[in-house]
Amino acid sequence: MxxxxxxxxxxxxxxxxxxxxxxxxxxxxxxxxxxxxxxxxHYPAANLVGGMSTGYLLALAAALFSGRDHMWDFTLFFVLFFILCNELIRRSWTLKRLFVxxxxxxxxxxxxxxxxxxxxxxxxxxxxxxxxxxxxxxxxxxxxxxxxxxxxxxxxxxxxxxxxxxxxxxxxxxxxxxxxxxxxxxxxxxxxxxxxxxxxxxxxxxxxxxxx
CATH class of the missing domain: 3.10.310.50 (Diaminopimelate Epimerase; Chain A, domain 1)
Structure with missing residues (x-):
């Protein structure tokens, strides 16, 4: 950061x-x-909360738009988006402030x-x-x-x-x-x-x- x-x-x-x-x-x-x-x-909880909440919404949207509504597909999307969002929030002061x-x-x-x-x-x-x-x-x-x-x-x-x-x-x-x-x-x-x-x-x- x-x-x-x-x-x-x-x-x-x-x-x-x-x-x-x-x-x-x-x-x-x-x-x-x-x-x-x-x-x-450092507000590490903001990374976790932001990663989980945005990761969940993005995973839900990806599952709906892809037509793949199996639980395993949603879980895969969630894990991927959680990792991505967590890292973005960790690196960005502006994004992190949204979750503190x-x-x-x-x-x-x-x-x-x-x-x-x-x-x-x-x-x-x-x-x-x-x-x-x-x-x-x-x-x-x-x-x-x-x-x-x-x-x-x-x-x-x-x-x-x-x-x-x-x-x-x-x-x-x-x-x-x-x-x-x-x-x-x-x-x-x-x-x-x-x-x-x-x-x-x-x-x-x-x-x-x-x-x-």
Missing amino acids: SDLVEKFFTPDDRKRIEEAVRDAEEQTAGEIVVMAVSSSH RRSDMAEEVEEGALKSFYSKAVFDTVDHTGILIYISLFEHRVRIVADKGISAVVEQREWDDIVQHIVRGIREKRQAPAVVEAVRRCGAVLQRHVPARPGDRNELDDRMITRQ
Whole structure:
């Protein structure tokens, strides 16, 4: 399956996002980490459900149109179409999305964001002022996870507005400008609540983290 991160964010896009992070952090004691993943989960059940349902319908149609209504003929058609459809869904993000429930996507993105917050050590700042902008492209979902030094002073609705800005950008195929603007907005929020102080240092890498 193709790497959506490579498709959505060019090397130049990533450089612009890195520069936006660096500029935003100059005005705040907060730290911003941007991470983009192709998907938060492989959703293997979607391959099975999609392969079985479409395979069944195609096998039924093939049996009817061929005039071969014996059970063994239908079974043969079903096996062939199941294998074909299963493989097509496994290889296509667009087809797979048809067989994944929105609630499952929301749950996997939430879990992926929280796991990444810890695995990428976004919590590892002196005053717990790191935030993670987690972008999951297959699901078209974004989460902003803030450490306790930020969540104690910033209301969730401020992050929700920024999240929706990125989601709209992804859907409108202008993901890079949307992320750059989102980083700028995050920087403005952090500047209001945790402004830069003398002696502040850059505690987390500014480069965009990517994962297929």
